[in-house]
Structure formats: structure tokens, C-alpha cells
Amino acid sequence: MNYPQNFQELIDCFKLLPGVGAKTAERYAFAILNLDEDKIKAFSESILNTKSKITTCPICGCLSDTNKCMICNDESRNSDILCVVENKKNVFIFEKLGVFRTKYHVLGGLISPMDGINPDDLSINKLIERIRKEKIKEIILALRPGVEGNTTSLYITKLLENEDVKVTQIAQGVPIGADMEFLDNLTLELALENRSEVS
């Protein structure tokens, strides 16, 4: 016998989530059976409404529940610097650090001809417009290291050659607590190349 149809449908829904296979989906579906009615209702509504209630900020491209997002609306932030990130999630990763109160610009991906992602698919033109309009003094490229991230960083740097803006990128090297054994050669080479004097 297989699971009752309604139950199997719930399992199939959970399988839509990243990294969730059949066994995990079954576990989640059984957990739903054990939740209180009101929690089930809240869960169901949350899934239904999130996408319609959450919009993309027309300025920076981040998640927003108002038209202009809370970060773009925040006048207390340093508005001279833009932190350029790959996707919406990365904004919150940097925000959680809480060390840098800049504004952001979400590219919506990285240049990757192999996957058919060209510069025109990303909000690079919008970034240039913002730099001019908001008189940005520095952009920090905080992109995932690797072929796509470096290509995108280089492309943006090239475009901004003649603009009056400083272009920086986050440091690449050995992460804190890393075991040298498990680091890839590229990271180690880069860490050697970018070595700094111990002060």
C-alpha cells in the first residue's frame, strides 16, 4: 500500500524544497499531522501569502514589504557606499553581521555564459544609473569568489573605469577556522598571493 493520496500530495510538495528528498519529505509531512490546527492554518497562509505580500524593492532589488525597502528608506545609513551582492539573500547575510551600515544593490545573479546569463540579464545598468544619480563614492563588490563572480566583478570594474567612483572587492583568502587540508588549491594560491605584512 502507498500513502493515502492527500498525504502523498503533501510529501510531493515538500520535495519541491531544496535538498529535500523522499525520506525528509515524509518526515515533514508526518510532523504536519502532529501540529495544532492554528499552526497548520498559519503555515498554510504564510506559504500562500508570502509571495504576493513580498515585493522587490525598485531601487536596490532586495526583498521588501513596502514599495521602497526599509534599507533604501533608512536615512541614517552611509549613502556614499553601495555594497553590490549577487542575490536578495546575501543582503541579509551582510545585514546580520551588523558591522557595515551601507545601502545595497542586488544584481540578481552573476555573469555566466555557460548558463545563458549575460550582463543584460542582471541589474548592472541600473547600478550605473544609481552610481550617477545617488553620487555614490565607493562600490564594494561582495560577490561569490569563482569564475562567475570574478567575471562579473571585472565586467563592472571595466564599465566604471571612467566614472568618478572607487571600486573595491571583499578580500579573498583563507577563512577563519579553516583546516588547511580541506581548502582548494585556488584559495591557497590566492591567499599566498594576497599575503599582507604582519603589523
Added chain:
Amino acid sequence: MNYPQNFQELIDCFKLLPGVGAKTAERYAFAILNLDEDKIKAFSESILNTKSKITTCPICGCLSDTNKCMICNDESRNSDILCVVENKKNVFIFEKLGVFRTKYHVLGGLISPMDGINPDDLSINKLIERIRKEKIKEIILALRPGVEGNTTSLYITKLLENEDVKVTQIAQGVPIGADMEFLDNLTLELALENRSEVS
């Protein structure tokens, strides 16, 4: 900045699932944003409806979408043997094996005085009734090995001493493919004790 409120609510809902922490919940919530409208609607409805549409079979205690479950309704099954399992999920684990077409009895837990679970909290009386009424010839105790499982098995065996039914339990020993190094002493001792002659 934190996540927009609606989005945070969705993350909190995902945290209700077993083994899902903050990071996984965030990942799932972002995945929901990328789903199509119709999949989101189906997911939401599935969560809302599953509990109300799925009932417990009044005979065996398994998941059911009809009054009497599909297994209890299946006349082609061996009705001389009952496989006694801890919970609803275990029924499907044995069903997936597909080797044994018996009927089941779900206890709804294991005896565990430490957790306040006494024999009266389980459907043990119902099991005795079924054995008498359905003229069961054998019950297979397929309970999780360990203190609770063994206590429950012993308790049921004791209760059935004077009934005309054979009580068996699934073999306990070393699982196939196991690395001896990582097995606990109790399993190894049991495996030695229950050794069988190589034929």
C-alpha cells in the same frame, strides 16, 4: 535590518518542522519565493487540508483517507498474522519492503514510564480484542529495539500468555553493511547471543 515580517513568519513556520533550524528555514522560505503561483497554492492547500482529510483507521490505527483503511479493507492479505508496530509511519516502512502482506496494528507509542507513557496510553487492549475477534494466529512484534521496545514486547507477550496466539518478534542483531567498529556493545552482545548455525 531584519527580514520583512511576512517573510520572517514563513521562516518561523518552517522552523516547526523536525530538524529544521534557522538557516534551513531561510533556505526553504527563499525557495517558496521562487515557486510558481499554482505550486504555492497547491502547497498551501495541502498543508491546510491534510490533517482534516487524513483520519486514523478505527481498526488498525494507521493513516487512512477512508473510514476503514486500505490495508484493513484488503481481503487478499494474510489475515492470520498481525504485525504490531510503534507508529503510523512504521506501517509504510514495512509496506515498502513489499515482502510480507499481513495486516497491522499500530500501538501509538512504546511503554516508557520515564516519559509518562503507560500501557493504557497505547492501543494494547484493542490489540487483545482484535486477536480474539479476528482469530489471529500469530502476532509479529516489530518494535524498535531498546529499553522501551523490549519492555513493550515483554508486556504484550505476558498479556497473551493464555491466549491461543503465537507471539514472535523481529530478529535483533547486526544490520547488513554495518561497520563493526561503529556498532554499540549491546547490539554486538545480542548478535553473539542470537547466533545461528551456518547451514
